[in-house]
Amino acid sequence: MSAHHQYDESKIKTLSSLEHIRKRPGMYIGRLGNGSHPDDGIYILLKEVIDNAVDEFIMGFGRRVDVAIDDEGRCRVRDYGRGIPLGKVVECVSVINTGAKYNTEVFQFSVGLNGVGTKAVNALSSVFTVCAFRDGRFKKALFEHGELRREEEGETDEKDGTLIEFLPDAALFPGFRFDPEYVDQRLWRYAYLNAGLSLYMNGERYYSQNGLLDLLDRELDGRGLYDPIHLSDKTLEFAFTHTDEYGDSYFSFVNGTYTSEGGTHLSAFREGILKGVN
Template identity: 60%
Template sequence: MAEKKAPAEYDEKQIQTLDPLEHIRKRPGMYIGRLGNGSNQNDGIYVLLKEVLDNCIDEFIMNHGNKIDLKIDTEAGTFYTRDYGRGIPLGAVVDCVSKMNTGGKYDGNAFEFSVGLNGVGTKAVNALSAHFRVKSFRDGKFKEACFEEGVLVSENDGKTDEENGTEVEFSPSREIFPKYKIDLGFIDRRMWGYAYLNRGLSLYLNGQKFYSRNGLRDFIEKEINDEKLYDIIYHRDDRLEFGFCHTGNYGENYYSYVNGQYTNDGGTHQQAFREGILKGVNDYAGKNFDGSDVRDGLFGAVAVKVKEPIFESQTKNKLGNTEIRSEVVNKVKAFVTDFLHKNKNVADRLLEKVTLNEKMRKNITDLKKLAKDKQKKVSFKIPKLRDCKHHLNDKSTLGEESMIFITEGDSATGSMISCRDVLTQALFPLRGKPKNSHNMKREFVYKNEELYFMMKAINIEDSLDDLRYAKVIIATDADQDGLHIRNLLLTYFLTFFEGLVTNGHLYILETPIYRVRNKKETVYCYDEEEKDEAVAKLGRGHEITRFKGLGEISPNEFGQFIGEDMRIIQVNIEKMSDIPHVLDFFMGSNTGDRKQFIMDNLA
C-alpha cells in the first residue's frame, strides 16, 4: 500500500495574490458558469459571445445604432461582432477590456438600462481567449488593442472613415476550452431572442438577418402558432412589455427577461406578471378563481427594464428586485381588465378555458387524495428515492447544484449509490418501462403510482415554484430499451410538465459506450470516433470493452461519469408549437408511418 503523502506546510509561502485576469483564468466558473464543450446552450463559449453582444445591445437600447453584425467561423473557432453605437471612448479602450471593475455603466448616465453592471463581462472574454482584438471607431478616429491569453501584445490608433461603433474579435482559449465546437443552432435562437426583445434592431449572423417588428407578440405567435385558443393579449410601454395566451396544454410556461437578459428561473418580475394576470381576470369576471385554474395552459412572456437589476448570481438567471413587484402587478392587472372589457370574444374564450380548468381540477381532487393516502400508507417518504441533502428550493448555494438522476432499474442505481455526491445528487430508479403518457389526461398521473411518485420527488405537482432539483437527468442505457424508456419519460414531461423542459431543467446523461485500455492507460469513449482515436493512441496490446448497460460500469468507474467531467445534454425545444406534432408522430398510434420513417432514415 502506498504511503499517504504528507500535506504541504501551511505558512506564508502558501498565500497567493492573483492578478484579477489571472483569477478569471484560474476560476472561470465563478465568472461564466460552466465551461463545457459547446454541446449545451449554457456552455462557456456562448456566455463569452453573449457578454460581447450584450454590450452591442446596450448601445441600441440607448438609441445609438440599429444594426449589429456577427460573423462566426466554426472551423477556426472565432467570433466577430460589430455594432454601430457610440464606440468605446478611445482613451479607455484598453482599460475597458482588461481592468476589472472598469466601465461606463455604474452611474446609469451613459447606460440607463443595462445587464452588465459589474464591469466584468468583456474582461472575462479577454482573459479566457487565445486571441482577443477590440477596435473602437469614434468621430473619425480609431483605437485598436490586441491580446493573447489575456495579455496585451499590441496597440494601434489613427484616423478612419468607418462609422462609429465597436468591433470585437476573439477565439476562446484551447487551454480553458480544450475541445469546444460551435453549434450555430444555439446562436441562431439567441439572435432571435435579441430581435424579439429589441424590435427595430437588425441583427446579422453570417449574413442571415434577424428582425422583429412586433417584439414579444411575434415571439409568442411563432412559439405557439396554431395552438393558441384566442388572440394574443399584448401590451408594451417604456419599461414593461408582456403578452400571453392559453393553449390546450397542461401547466404554465413563461419566458421572462430583464434588460434583454433571459431569466430562465424567473424572479420577482415573473411572479408579479403571474399575479397581475390572475387579478385582472378575477377583476373582469367578478369572481375569485383559483390561481391554478386561471394559469393552467398559459403561455406568456414578460420583459422589464430595471435601472439597477439585482441578480442572484453572475449568470443572471433570476431577478431579485422586490421594489418593481407592485408596479408590474398593477400595470398587468389594469391592462388585462381593460383588454377583456374591450374584446368580448377573447374574454369569452379565456373564461371558457378557466372554467374548464376549474372543472378538471375538482374532478381530480379525489384522485389526489387517494394518491396521497396511498403514499402515507407506503411510507412518509417517497419509495425508492435516495435523496440528497441540499435542494433548489432550499435557496442555498449548493441547492443550485442539486440534481436527480432518473435511472433504469436498481442495477444502474447500484453503480451510482456509492459514488454519487450525497450533498447534491439524488437517485430515483424506475421499475421497468413507464406507460406512454401521450394524449392522456392529468388523471393519468394520479392513477399511475410510479409517475405520481416521480412528480412528488421532483416537486412539480402544481408549478415549478418549489422545484427540488436544478437538474432532472434521465440516465438510461444506450440500447433499444433504454432509448425507448428515455422517449417515454420525455413524453411524460412534455405532456404534463412542459415548463420543466422549456425552463432548461431537463437533461440526458451521456455515459461511455466503450472502454479501451492497455496496461498503462484507460480511455472511455462515448462514440465510434472516440473509440477509433483511443485505439490509435494506445496502439498494440489494447483491449476493448463494450458497455451494454449502466449496471455493467463498476461504482469505482462510474464516479467520474457523474462528477466534474459529467457529460449531459440539455433537452431543448426549437418551437413550442412543434411539440404536439412530434409527440403525435413518435408516440401516437400511427405505427405504420413511424415504421416507414425509421426504415427510410436508418443509417
C-alpha cells in the first residue's frame, strides 16, 4: 500500500458538534439552496429559531414573537418567554443534544425535540448572536462560522426572553435571498397553529384568534357548503368542511410542522371521515 493511501491513526478525525453540521449540513437541514424553493435551508434555519420562541408561548410564557429580516438576509428573532438560563447560553446553541426539551417538567409540549435546532443555525451562519434576558441580567455570545468569538454579561432593563440574530453563510447558501411570500406563508401557519400568539414580521402582525378555523376561512374564501366542523384539545386539533369542487385539499401538521406529503396521521384522519360518513 502506498504511503499516499496509508490508513493509520493520523487519518482518524474527530469533529466537534458544529464542525460536523458544517461538514454534513444535509443531515440536519435537508437541503441548502438559495431560497428559491420553500424547503431551502435558509427557511429551515429561520424555522428552527422561531420554533423555540413558539415553544415558550405553548408553555404559557410570552404571547409575542418579533421577527425581522433585512436586505442582506440577516434574521432577528426576539421572544418574551423565560429566556435561556444564563449559565447555559453557550452550550444551548453550540453543543448537540443540549437543551431542556428532554425534561418534561420544563417542556410538556414543544415543536423541537432533537436538541439540534439552534446549533445547526449557529454552525451554518457566518455570524450568529444569542442573548438571553432573565431577572434583570443578560448573557450574550457571538459566534462566527460556528466558532465562539466573544461573551458578555451584565445587568439589563430588557424584558425576560431570548434574542437570536444570524446571517446565513453565503459560502454554503450562495446567492441566497429570502422570498417574502415563503416567509409570509410560514408565519401565518405559526399563527393558525398557535391561536392567541402575535407574531410581527418587520412590523406586520400575524395573529389568529380561532386557529385552524381561520386557516380554512382564508383558504376557502366563502366556498364552504356548511360551517366547518372543528375540534381542539391539548394534543389534537382538526377542522374540515366540503365545497362543490372536485378533489380534496388538506393542510396537515405534526408537532407544529407542516407535513406537505401527509403521513399516517392524515391517512387515519381521512379513513375516519370516510367511515363516519358511510
